[in-house]
Amino acid sequence: MSTEGRTSLTERRRAETQMEIALAAAGLYAGSEGADVTAEAIARRAGVGLRTFYRYFRTKEDAIAPLLAHGAERWLRLLSETAREMPLRDALVEAAAQALAATDEEGRESFAWTRGLLRAAASDPALRAVWLRVNHDTEERLVPVLADLTGRPADLDVRLAAAAASAAIRVAVETWALGDAPAEGPGSPADLGVRAMRGLTAQLDALG
Incomplete structure (x- = not known):
């Protein structure tokens, strides 16, 4: 696979992971008082580790x-x-x-x-x-x-x-x-x- 192809695949996977985390966050915020939502809870619902969460987002709100x-x-x-x-x-x-x-x-x-x-x-x-x-x-x-x-x-x-x-x-x-x-x-x-x-x-x- 070319370097361009690998980059494109990496970008798609990154975008997919970001969206999975975003959907998890939205589900939690939509179902609770916002202050009760944590980065840990979002990561757990998205099926990713906390380190992965912070690789993509600086805060839980982001x-x-x-x-x-x-x-x-x-x-x-x-x-x-x-x-x-x-x-x-x-x-x-x-x-x-x-x-x-x-x-x-x-x-x-x-x-x-x-x-x-x-x-x-x-x-x-x-x-x-x-x-x-x-x-x-x-x-x-x-x-x-x-x-x-x-x-x-x-x-x-x-x-x-x-x-x-x-x-x-x-x-x-x-x-x-x-x-x-x-x-x-x-x-x-x-x-x-x-x-x-x-x-x-x-x-x-x-x-x-």
Whole structure:
């Protein structure tokens, strides 16, 4: 096997291990008061040693980042694809609707632990810091996407649009998580996300 092939395999295995640990962490946080979760408990649930856990994550809270980042990656990808087929304003709404839809069992399970995580984060500053960091990283990644899609430089208007679009998704998910609406239908993440994004695009002429 070539060096490049070995590197790729190593990276895939690393990503798989990170996701397994992240899923274990999310399951624990979603089912308890965040302060009761320990790195040892996460490692045990993931089936890895504590040394392996700390090889991948600096703190117990950091372990949820790959899952949150995965959802953000999906949204950015959908936006890039959708915006090639329709005006950007419509693409922002459509991408939000698709990214936040719980269309199968995996999606419903994902929103179940998301709700648990965000409820735990409400009283756990360290956990909330991870959530906000992932959202900030998403905002920064959205800037060049919007610049490319609009043919504009990454100026004030583009950065404002990226900040507002990211906030629309974040606020929609947080509002749903702290309420009692199901993951589908009225009041769901997709429903709130579409409403938030439509409000955004009605206000930001720079997205034109």
